[in-house]
Amino acid sequence: MQVADVIGSMLGSDLPIRVLGYDGSKAGPDTAETALRIVSPRALARLATAPGTLGLARAYVTGELEVEGDIYALLDGISDVTLNSIPRAEQLRLVRKLAPIALRHRVSPPDLEYRPPGRLHSKKRDSKAIAHHYDVSNTFYEWVLGPSMAYTCAVYPTPDATLEQAQSEKFELVSQKLALKPGMRLLDVGCGWGAMVMHAAAEHGVRALGVTLSRNQAEWAQKEIERRGLGHLAEVRHLDYRDTPAAQFDAVSSIGLTEHLGRAALPSYFRFLASRLRPGGRLLNHCITQSRTYKGRTDPFIDRYVFPDGQLHAVGHLISVMNDNGFEIRHEENLREHYAMTLRDWGRNLDEHWTEAVADVGEGRARVWRLYMAACRLGFERDNIQLHQVLGEVVGDRGASGFPLRGW
Structure with a gap:
């Protein structure tokens, strides 16, 4: 499995950004000024447990995913995902493909996530x-x-x-x-x-x-x-x-x-x-x-x-x-x-x-x-x-x- 190809397929065709995998794989045009670099297999494990924007965010917050270049330009390039997430069928396909990695690399939500206790809006x-x-x-x-x-x-x-x-x-x-x-x-x-x-x-x-x-x-x-x-x-x-x-x-x-x-x-x-x-x-x-x-x-x-x-x-x-x-x-x-x-x-x-x-x-x-x-x-x-x-x-x-x- 080529890491960059998996992420590239999730982000859509005709990518205006580069995707760089920790395994040396690449996707997207070499001339793109911004790149999404998958630093660790734990980033893929996060996408398996939360496919879409939450999984990507968790990986970025923890440093398991890096942005090379301007982060706004990168998000603009993958706006179909960042604004609308990915279709449910594609989420399920991604989970199945990444399940073996998720089993090898157990991840939990970062400490910065917060769910306040008590009655809502008390x-x-x-x-x-x-x-x-x-x-x-x-x-x-x-x-x-x-x-x-x-x-x-x-x-x-x-x-x-x-x-x-x-x-x-x-x-x-x-x-x-x-x-x-x-x-x-x-x-x-x-x-x-x-x-x-x-x-x-x-x-x-x-x-x-x-x-x-x-x-x-x-x-x-x-x-x-x-x-x-x-x-x-x-x-x-x-x-x-x-x-x-x-x-x-x-x-x-x-x-x-x-x-x-x-x-x-x-x-x-x-x-x-x-x-x-x-x-x-x-x-x-x-x-x-x-x-x-x-x-x-x-x-x-x-x-x-x-x-x-x-x-x-x-x-x-x-x-x-x-x-x-x-x-x-x-x-x-x-x-x-x-x-x-x-x-x-x-x-x-x-x-x-x-x-x-x-x-x-x-x-x-x-x-x-x-x-x-x-x-x-x-x-x-x-x-x-x-x-x-x-x-x-x-x-x-x-x-x-x-x-x-x-x-x-």
């Missing part, structure tokens, strides 16, 4: 799932995200804008849609490292409260708020959004939180946010969405390594649930191309700080982030996933609205 389990992803290392995130420390889709005003310019543009777009003005009260749920909170306070004179389930994020954000002299306006708390004080806010921003909520939790989530808003108050919900309406499972690599318990929803479903639970929908916008560009820049940052990142969080975890950012970039570019902002308002008495006839 406060305790949600806290553990968030800590798994976000409480990695603030220093690591500083290298990847850059000075803004914003871990959500940026908005690029021009194709050549920097990541920092694009993140500032995103927060200003959210501020405009929420019509933030001095003295208003903003609640930012799932606030991350507090970038939206600090933007609202510094640029619009808003009294802003951010809440996050990540203790690392909250501690970093509060120190940064004090460093910038914004303590009189801004605050970030380590708190579940469901424990937010019952103050009546003028606006709520939810940037990158609903991806962590299951479908069943959406109605109560939007009802809760509506209960925290005064009549005429606005909600801007910004999140990754499914590009089609179907109840598919989260990619197993993303679920086990990156965002445990995460679930994406189609924008139509989100709009319907918002509409049925306290909000009149006033505007919707798809920014998926912007997220592809954001991930491109995050990936570039990680590569520029690769040695430091490996020293800080370990090579396996750094590989996880490199793989997931490249794969997600491809997903946004190919319309496999999208990024939507949906703007809603809590309507006042007799249908009163604070919206102008045109504009936000």
